[in-house]
Amino acid sequence: xxxxxxxxxFDALDMWLREASKNExxxxxxxxxxxxxxxxxxxxxxxxxxxxxxxxxxxxxxxxSSAKEGNGxxxxxxxxxxxx
Numbered sequence: 888x889x890x891x892x893x894x895x896x897f898d899a900l901d902m903w904l905r906e907a908s909k910n911e912x913x914x915x916x917x918x919x920x921x922x923x924x925x926x927x928x929x930x931x932x933x934x935x936x937x938x939x940x941x942x943x944x945x946x947x948x949x950x951x952s953s954a955k956e957g958n959g960x961x962x963x964x965x966x967x968x969x970x971x
Contacts, residue, residue, distance in 0.1 A: 891921040891951065894931040900940075916947035916970040920963060925953040 889896040900919065907915075919941050921932065934951065941949040947970050952959030 888920040888922050889932070890923050891932050891934075891937075892923050892926050892929040897921075897932045897937065897940075916967075917944070918947050918963065918967060918970075919949050920959075921949070921951040922954060924951040924959060925956045 889900055891897075904917070919937065921934070921937055934949075938949045948966050950959055950963045950966065952963060
C-alpha cells in the first residue's frame with residue numbers, strides 16, 4: 888500500500904518487496920493498493936503509472952482505496968479471495 892499523494896511512498900515499494908522476498912514473500916500474490924483516493928486532486932502518482940508498474944512485475948492487481956471514505960475495500964478483498 889502506498890499514498891497516492893506521496894510519490895516517496897510509491898518509490899519505497901521496491902524496498903518493501905525486497906524485504907518481503909527475504910522472508911519468502913515472493914511466493915505470495917502481490918496486490919498493490921493506492922490509498923487516499925479521496926485526495927485525487929493532490930495526486931502525485933498517476934493511476935496509469937501505478938498500473939504500468941504493477942503489470943511490468945506481473946503482480947496480481949492494482950486497486951485504489953480511501954480509508955477516510957471506506958471505499959475500494961470490498962473489491963480488494965474479493966480479488967484477494969479469488970487469488971488464494
